[in-house]
Amino acid sequence: MTNNKKLSTEGLNLYFSEKHILKDVAIGIPQNKITALIGPSGCGKTTLLRTFNRLHDLLDYVKITGKVMIDDTNIYDPKISAVEIRKRIGMVFQKPNPFPKNIYDNIAYGLKVNNTDPYRIPQLVEQSLRESFLWDEVKDELKKPAIQLSGGQQQRLCIARAVALRPEVILMDEPCSALDPFSSLKIEDLIRELRKSYTVVIVTHNMQQAQRLSDYTAFMYLGQLIEFGTTKEIFNNPQHDLTKNYVTGHFG
Numbered sequence: 742m743t744n745n746k747k748l749s750t751e752g753l754n755l756y757f758s759e760k761h762i763l764k765d766v767a768i769g770i771p772q773n774k775i776t777a778l779i780g781p782s783g784c785g786k787t788t789l790l791r792t793f794n795r796l797h798d799l800l801d802y803v804k805i806t807g808k809v810m811i812d813d814t815n816i817y818d819p820k821i822s823a824v825e826i827r828k829r830i831g832m833v834f835q836k837p838n839p840f841p842k843n844i845y846d847n848i849a850y851g852l853k854v855n856n857t858d859p860y861r862i863p864q865l866v867e868q869s870l871r872e873s874f875l876w877d878e879v880k881d882e883l884k885k886p887a888i889q890l891s892g893g894q895q896q897r898l899c900i901a902r903a904v905a906l907r908p909e910v911i912l913m914d915e916p917c918s919a920l921d922p923f924s925s926l927k928i929e930d931l932i933r934e935l936r937k938s939y940t941v942v943i944v945t946h947n948m949q950q951a952q953r954l955s956d957y958t959a960f961m962y963l964g965q966l967i968e969f970g971t972t973k974e975i976f977n978n979p980q981h982d983l984t985k986n987y988v989t990g991h992f993g
């Protein structure tokens with residue numbers, strides 16, 4: 742692979758108490774590409790994704806060893822706060838989780854907290870909603886509670902909230918699993934657009950989605966990264982029997 746690596750790990754091990762969950766994971770996630778993390782339930786996909794965003798920081802029974810980097814910065818450098826890391830690496834969760842605020846404030850809130858010039862906020866809210874393919878649907882009702890949007894619209898709002906902060910990376914944990922097929926395809930179109938400006942990492946159980954959407958695929962099994970390559974290679978010419986059995990639906 743010749744692409745720049747935006748996120749990378751080396752010798753990454755993660756333990757929840759005594760349970761060894763991520764085992765010696767080494768991966769380099771290419772910049773401005775979509776990388777899918779696939780593998781059977783419980784293999785550690787979400788744990789790996791959350792590790793990139795320091796989302797385990799508040800759990801006192803987690804131990805992480807090895808390197809987790811964004812560019813040349815160690816994500817776990819004690820001199821760098823989780824807040825700083827999350828400015829560079831945004832996250833979208835499985836279930837849309839808008840704030841209990843109106844549509845406008847869902848996006849303006851993060852901008853205010855990050856000391857954005859107040860005069861720029863309306864323009865940035867609009868820009869983020871446009872980038873998330875939501876503007877035309879909500880431009881006349883920005884004061885409506887976000888919770889009144891459809892599930893697919895709420896998820897696009899959560900994506901807008903993430904892009905408003907201009908991160909470098911967007912992590913997505915099964916962002917379509919709570920949505921109907923039509924809304925899912927809309928989110929997929931949106932993710933393809935996002936690739937132009939961001940590095941995207943997506944956890945998905947949906948093999949068709951991984952194939953339709955991702956440029957690279959990482960297959961995990963029991964906490965190990967078994968195989969990582971272009972999505973074409975992983976699905977059409979996997980090097981490892983475990984990968985082959987998984988992508989052909991022999992186990993899951």
Ligand SMILES: Nc1ncnc2c1ncn2[C@@H]1O[C@H](COP(=O)(O)OP(=O)(O)OP(=O)(O)O)[C@@H](O)[C@H]1O
Binds near residue numbers: 788
């Ligand atoms: N906060 C936590 N505390 C303790 N154990 C956890 C925690 N989160 C996950 N685990 C355990 O870590 C292992 C990996 O879970 P993880 O959610 O990363 O798997 P996954 O591959 O994303 O699974 P799924 O596809 O079902 O979402 C599982 O055994 C799970 O029970």
